[in-house]
Amino acid sequence: MTQVIDTLEDARAAAARQAWRAAFAAYGDVDSQKLEAADHEAFGEAAWWSGKLDEAISHRERAYAAYTAAGDLLGAARMALTLNWDYSGRGSFAVAGGWLANAERLLEGLPEAPEHGRLQLVHALTALFAGELERAVELFDGVYELAKRIGDRDVQMLALSGKGRAYVKAGEIDKGLVLLDEATASAMCGDLRAHSAGLVYCITISSCQDVGDYRRAAEWTEAANRWCDKLDLTGFPGACRIHRAEALRLRGDWPAAEAQALEACEELQDFDHFIAASGHYEIGEIRRRRGDFAGAEEAYRVSSEMGRDPQPGLSLLRLAEGKVDAAVAGISRALQDTTDPLSRLRRLPAQVEIAIAAGDLRTARAAADEAESIVDSYKIGNQRAVAFDATLHLARGQILLAEKDWGSAVTALRRARDEWQEVGAPYETACARMLLGTAYTRSGDEHAGIAELEGALAAFEKLGARVAEAHVKERLGRAEARRTFLFTDIVDSTRLLDTLGDEKWKRLLARHDELVREAIAESGGELVKQTGDGFFASFENPKTAIEAAVAIQRALAAEIVAPDVRIGAHTAGAFRTGGDATDYGGQGVHIAARIGAAATAGEILVSTETLDGIGTTFRISEPRAETLKGIEQPVEVVSVGWR
Numbered sequence: 001m002t003q004v005i006d007t008l009e010d011a012r013a014a015a016a017r018q019a020w021r022a023a024f025a026a027y028g029d030v031d032s033q034k035l036e037a038a039d040h041e042a043f044g045e046a047a048w049w050s051g052k053l054d055e056a057i058s059h060r061e062r063a064y065a066a067y068t069a070a071g072d073l074l075g076a077a078r079m080a081l082t083l084n085w086d087y088s089g090r091g092s093f094a095v096a097g098g099w100l101a102n103a104e105r106l107l108e109g110l111p112e113a114p115e116h117g118r119l120q121l122v123h124a125l126t127a128l129f130a131g132e133l134e135r136a137v138e139l140f141d142g143v144y145e146l147a148k149r150i151g152d153r154d155v156q157m158l159a160l161s162g163k164g165r166a167y168v169k170a171g172e173i174d175k176g177l178v179l180l181d182e183a184t185a186s187a188m189c190g191d192l193r194a195h196s197a198g199l200v201y202c203i204t205i206s207s208c209q210d211v212g213d214y215r216r217a218a219e220w221t222e223a224a225n226r227w228c229d230k231l232d233l234t235g236f237p238g239a240c241r242i243h244r245a246e247a248l249r250l251r252g253d254w255p256a257a258e259a260q261a262l263e264a265c266e267e268l269q270d271f272d273h274f275i276a277a278s279g280h281y282e283i284g285e286i287r288r289r290r291g292d293f294a295g296a297e298e299a300y301r302v303s304s305e306m307g308r309d310p311q312p313g314l315s316l317l318r319l320a321e322g323k324v325d326a327a328v329a330g331i332s333r334a335l336q337d338t339t340d341p342l343s344r345l346r347r348l349p350a351q352v353e354i355a356i357a358a359g360d361l362r363t364a365r366a367a368a369d370e371a372e373s374i375v376d377s378y379k380i381g382n383q384r385a386v387a388f389d390a391t392l393h394l395a396r397g398q399i400l401l402a403e404k405d406w407g408s409a410v411t412a413l414r415r416a417r418d419e420w421q422e423v424g425a426p427y428e429t430a431c432a433r434m435l436l437g438t439a440y441t442r443s444g445d446e447h448a449g450i451a452e453l454e455g456a457l458a459a460f461e462k463l464g465a466r467v468a469e470a471h472v473k474e475r476l477g478r479a480e481a482r483r484t485f486l487f488t489d490i491v492d493s494t495r496l497l498d499t500l501g502d503e504k505w506k507r508l509l510a511r512h513d514e515l516v517r518e519a520i521a522e523s524g525g526e527l528v529k530q531t532g533d534g535f536f537a538s539f540e541n542p543k544t545a546i547e548a549a550v551a552i553q554r555a556l557a558a559e560i561v562a563p564d565v566r567i568g569a570h571t572a573g574a575f576r577t578g579g580d581a582t583d584y585g586g587q588g589v590h591i592a593a594r595i596g597a598a599a600t601a602g603e604i605l606v607s608t609e610t611l612d613g614i615g616t617t618f619r620i621s622e623p624r625a626e627t628l629k630g631i632e633q634p635v636e637v638v639s640v641g642w643r
Helices: 002-016 020-027 037-049 053-071 072-087 091-109 114-129 132-148 153-169 173-188 195-209 214-231 237-251 254-268 275-292 293-305 313-320 325-335 340-356 360-378 384-400 406-423 425-444 444-463 466-477 493-500 500-524 542-557 586-597
Strands: 482-492 524-530 535-538 567-572 575-577 583-585 602-606 624-626 635-639
Touching: 002 020, 002 037, 020 037, 020 195, 037 053, 037 072, 037 275, 053 072, 053 542, 072 091, 072 114, 072 275, 091 114, 091 313, 091 406, 114 132, 114 153, 132 153, 153 586, 173 214, 195 214, 195 237, 214 237, 237 254, 237 275, 254 535, 275 293, 275 313, 275 466, 313 340, 313 583, 325 340, 340 360, 340 384, 360 384, 360 602, 384 406, 384 425, 406 425, 425 466, 444 466, 466 575, 466 583, 482 500, 482 542, 482 586, 500 524, 500 535, 500 542, 500 602, 524 583, 535 542, 542 567, 567 586, 586 602, 586 624, 586 635
Parallel strands: 567 602
Antiparallel strands: 482 535, 482 567, 524 535, 575 583, 602 635, 624 635
16 A cells, blocks of 8 residues: 555656656556546646557546546636647547537636636637637737736746737737747746647747748747757657758758658657648658659658648649649649638749749749738838748749840849858758859850859759759759650540440550550560559660560550550650659650650650661651640650551
């Protein structure tokens, strides 16, 4: 009996000093029959901070029942509010709403207490998330005054943070940041309980990032990191690791950034789906920049499944893969569904880049104009954030390059380069230098152009940005070993499916796949991947690629029933992509894919550049110029006779 008492007292003492790991272990050794309502509450808190959300919820529900049985309505309401938070984080909004309604019923008619402040805080946050900013400010003011009357410092600072966030979202940046700084300083000084402090840190850092104040965000991120490290706990600190990952990515330390984001996602997966989804999105951003397209796709997919829109990253990934139409559709849909100005601002620069690739300069200009209008509405001290200016100048520079206004492009891109350098963002700086080098070269200043391109190349190599590195090498004439890329695609596959039905179509498709794979393998080609109803293959030389294309068409023609297939081929320098380097990237791959899309049913379409210097026994058509989507200059192609 003595041991039980000692252990229970140890558990209570550990909980009182917020030593949650020790409290969790100690409570675990106590007979649950000996635990009172306050013990279940403390045990639940200890479980939460130890990364055991199911156990936390279980003990909080038991605490709720025990408080209710004892007639302690405030205790029961406190547990109902805590469970509302737990279930909201998990995305179980109906259950969360039930607990909130329960808390409201319990608190009705009771004298003012901290629980009333927490309840009103939930309503204020709901208004904030719904975009009802004026109402949110009024509610936060009411919460602050209530918390002041009852002496609840945690709720006071959370109300101050919420009001600051509402001001920022409403465009009153200076007023908002002052309140956020005040609340976060209080959290840093140990004035608040751990959960409240963590929320304040997150609200402040997110707000700073939203308005492009990366210096202030970095300062508070460092403070939050010290706080997280001091806690040595799992669960909520995962949110701090995501902010740390974002800061590390911006500074160019991608391996450390990915490690932090992965750790955060592991800690947060049961606690808060939306914050965890942001971690997976951050992982996708890192992998996309590194050229790991498959890894980025997976991270964006998980982020989407957990409730976060994977834009603009997913559309930029599609653009990098050469899927311009998919990129256009994705970013257009994302903007169509987004009304919040700051959220639109995060997507508009991507629309500029994608629209330019699609040859739609009108849309690109409109996106840049809207971005500038939003930035002008979110100034800090009557000045635009340096990062926002850098983003705008880069967008303008891209448009001016597409318009062949070389002199104006140089001016805009030079400013973008200098501003990103001031922010301390090496990848963004290198992107600006790459475009600036192109503008210099096109304007006739070859020496300045090469200097900028060489600087960009060195930065991309150091970062491990393989896709961007290859783009610079192409501009410098240093692309990697040349390959011939071949794309096949079934024509009118949807119509065939409707005509044949599922079972016959599956058999026809299986036979098609078998014949195409065999022809590629027998010609010595490398099957890179399957692309919907077709294939992407790579060959060491053009001759074997043409032989494979002819073999494919002849094999299909020999079948009693076979789909019509179009084939495109192009020879160019390229680079390896993907986490296992099994894919290819680069402008040459995009051109090959576009040539394939331009071919007609049963046609083999090849760039004339591919056939330069090689002999072929096949009949070749007269050359024709094809304007390919996303490719600046028309490409001359010929049709290869195979019948």
